[in-house]
Amino acid sequence: MLTAIRGSLVWFRDDPFLTSGDDALVHVDDGLLVCRDGKISAVGDYGRLVRGLPPGVTVVHHRDKLILPGLISGHVHYVQTRIIAAYGRQLLEWLNASVYPEEERFADPSYARAVAALFCDELLRNGTTSALVNCATYPESVDALFEESVGRGMRLAAGKVLMDRNAPPELLDASPEQGYEESRKLIEKWHGVGRSLYAITPRFAVACTSEMLRVAGALWREHPGTLVQAHLAENRQEVAQVAELFPKYRDYVDVYEQHELLGPGAVFAHAVHLSKREWKRLHRTGSGVAHCPTSNLFLGSGLFSMRRATKPGRRVLVGLGSDVGGGTSLSLLQTASEAYKVGALDDCPMDGVKLFYLATLGAAKAMRLDGIIGSLEPGNEADFIVLDPAATPLLATRTARAESIDDLLFALAVMGDDRTVLATYLNGQLAHERDTFPRPEPAHRHDKR
Numbered sequence: 458m459l460t461a462i463r464g465s466l467v468w469f470r471d472d473p474f475l476t477s478g479d480d481a482l483v484h485v486d487d488g489l490l491v492c493r494d495g496k497i498s499a500v501g502d503y504g505r506l507v508r509g510l511p512p513g514v515t516v517v518h519h520r521d522k523l524i525l526p527g528l529i530s531g532h533v534h535y536v537q538t539r540i541i542a543a544y545g546r547q548l549l550e551w552l553n554a555s556v557y558p559e560e561e562r563f564a565d566p567s568y569a570r571a572v573a574a575l576f577c578d579e580l581l582r583n584g585t586t587s588a589l590v591n592c593a594t595y596p597e598s599v600d601a602l603f604e605e606s607v608g609r610g611m612r613l614a615a616g617k618v619l620m621d622r623n624a625p626p627e628l629l630d631a632s633p634e635q636g637y638e639e640s641r642k643l644i645e646k647w648h649g650v651g652r653s654l655y656a657i658t659p660r661f662a663v664a665c666t667s668e669m670l671r672v673a674g675a676l677w678r679e680h681p682g683t684l685v686q687a688h689l690a691e692n693r694q695e696v697a698q699v700a701e702l703f704p705k706y707r708d709y710v711d712v713y714e715q716h717e718l719l720g721p722g723a724v725f726a727h728a729v730h731l732s733k734r735e736w737k738r739l740h741r742t743g744s745g746v747a748h749c750p751t752s753n754l755f756l757g758s759g760l761f762s763m764r765r766a767t768k769p770g771r772r773v774l775v776g777l778g779s780d781v782g783g784g785t786s787l788s789l790l791q792t793a794s795e796a797y798k799v800g801a802l803d804d805c806p807m808d809g810v811k812l813f814y815l816a817t818l819g820a821a822k823a824m825r826l827d828g829i830i831g832s833l834e835p836g837n838e839a840d841f842i843v844l845d846p847a848a849t850p851l852l853a854t855r856t857a858r859a860e861s862i863d864d865l866l867f868a869l870a871v872m873g874d875d876r877t878v879l880a881t882y883l884n885g886q887l888a889h890e891r892d893t894f895p896r897p898e899p900a901h902r903h904d905k906r
């Protein structure tokens with residue numbers, strides 16, 4: 458199955474936090490993206506590539522639109538979709554008042570399935586083609602999500618939350634052994650099915666005993682290729698509580714490290730309140746971080762420091778996360794906009810190249826999935842989005858006077874939302890379209906050249 462898409466192509470070859478934006482960004486103004494059997498088989502200048510297309514192939518032309526790799530969310534909770542925008546509390550109170558009562562409802566498979574369907578559709582509507590997702594404690598909640606994501610052809614990484622203390626009893630694993638067994642069965646059932654990846658998910662050190670964290674480390678060792686996701690240093694009260702619960706450890710990162718939970722493929726959400734030592738350990742171990750600015754602001758958690766995270770010599774792999782329901786939008790464009798503002802407060806204003814890098818290749822690298830997703834390079838899976846710089850009158854006015862591709866990307870990141878996403882493709886196939894869609898161009902049009 459061959460798909461050919463024409464438009465202005467944008468992706469990343471390098472990390473703009475380490476090199477210049479010009480070196481990191483690839484922009485082909487009139488480009489062609491050719492997808493075969495779900496993967497990108499060729500990318501480059503339209504005029505050059507179109508001649509190599511087999512006869513009869515229709516080219517879909519997204520005129521005056523930008524085509525980028527599908528966006529990747531490094532951290533989100535599908536089981537919190539319905540409690541987004543819960544007023545008035547900070548993390549620990551908010552978990553007890555809003556989150557845990559809702560997550561208890563995911564013991565019901567039909568409830569879980571309905572929310573999972575809504576969640577997957579919303580991701581696609583927002584141009585998010587991959588995500589690292591927390592489910593609830595119940596294995597049924599994981600089944601529901603993967604059933605929906607596999608049906609749509611999405612590459613999601615997800616797992617059941619492991620927790621055995623400091624939450625309502627209905628939501629806790631009965632024992633670390635039970636958490637281990639249920640996770641192991643879910644890995645066997647789902648890891649590698651369709652494009653699914655299993656993510657071992659100790660919720661956070663407050664809700665896990667040392668035995669439970671050890672179980673999580675053992676699961677990861679025993680199942681190469683799985684991911685690890687957990688929360689880290691989101692809120693000051695939480696950090697203090699971890700210090701009380703784990704008095705023998707140097708700090709929060711040390712708690713995870715001593716339980717063998719750091720390394721490539723481990724992604725920690727938030728990382729707002731970290732010491733220099735902790736940043737160093739994340740760097741040395743190749744662990745990833747998901748920056749979740751809308752959540753950090755909404756829950757009054759604090760300001761993530763991109764400056765520290767990307768310090769030369771100890772660069773940590775960072776992606777963006779929507780963190781719904783603490784986050785206030787599933788749009789990674791809105792997330793990027795808040796990331797810019799948080800960066801501005803930290804004397805680290807990020808340009809359009811950096812913001813889109815974080816939402817694509819940056820997140821893929823943090824999840825150890827670069828080379829598979831997050832890029833338009835041949836060989837990558839053909840997940841991509843079409844962004845409309847004229848999606849609203851105000852956006853059209855602003856982007857019409859964009860001075861460069863970087864400036865155009867910046868305007869899209871700061872002002873964009875779900876309306877900006879004209880189309881989302883999975884495996885080279887259209888998975889979502891906003892409304893108006895260009896007509897395919899008959900192949901013979903290029904034969905006349």
Ligand SMILES: [Zn+2]
Pocket residue numbers: 532533534688726780783
């Ligand atoms: Zn979270």
